[in-house]
Amino acid sequence: MVEKGQKIIAKVTAIVNYGAFCEIIDDEQPVKGLIHISEISDFYVKSISDYLETGMEYEVQVIDFLEDKKQVKLSYKALRPELLKTEDSKIKETTNGFDNLKRSVK
Secondary structure (H helix, E strand, O other): OOOOEEEEEEEEEEEEEOOEEEEEEEEEEEEEEEEEHOOOOOOOOOOOOOOEEEEEEEEEEEEEEEEOOOOOEEEOOOHHHHOOOOOOHHOOOOOOOOOHHHHHOO
């Protein structure tokens, strides 16, 4: 049985503009999964194909498992720290706010 937080190997079966459909084997039965585009990287993802390829297998983390539907929500970025935003990569706000803009408009 697939559990939340578990690391698993998923095979990408199709890539669409909002995510990648995957298949995993759970107790000898295939289970369908989805890596939503928001779970590829914290940074802008122009094309999922830049990260994943159909037919390839990737280690991913289980975010949620809908047992009644046999569907798994997966995360690619959770196991790849380089794809996560850190404090260093966030936009820093200046203390001046709009003051510089206000001065340049006058």
